[in-house]
Amino acid sequence: MEQIKHYHSLGPHFEACTVKDIIKPAESILNKVSVKVALDEMQARAVNSSPVIDQRGELLGTVSKNKMNREVGGFGHDPKTEPVEAHIEKNNSYCFDDQTVAAAEQMMLNAKVGEVLVVTRGKKLVGTINTETIAQENRRRNAWEL
Secondary structure: OOOOOOOOOOOHHHOOOEHHHOOEOOOOEEOOOEHHHHHHHHHHHOOOEEEEEOOOOEEEEEEEHHHHHHHHHHOOOOOOOOEHHHHOEOOOOEEEOOOEHHHHHHHHHHHOOOEEEEEOOOOEEEEEEEHHHHHHHHHHHHHHHO
């Protein structure tokens, strides 16, 4: 996984606000579970993808329901014994919890994504941030300035 580089922030409203100020918690899957367990967890949470962490909470990447179903079912593997670790996508966008919201917003614009995972500098998963949350925070801050 590689962090996307940003070029500049998008205005004065987020210069002091950091990502950890508006983060949403992220639910994750442990890397040692089976594909069946991972698919069941994602089904229960009504999500199509999920971050995967190791036992220390370090982000390893993400898994996708569609990709796992295609690869496991399509090749005749048993989802009850197939490890989820073999299906982790490691090339994900993420930002750090101590970065400014403006930097995270610029990263998402550059990567053309609406949401990114948030990690500590030690790569421990702490949550997610998305463009809607940023827009809401921007509206809230603008209202205070009136």
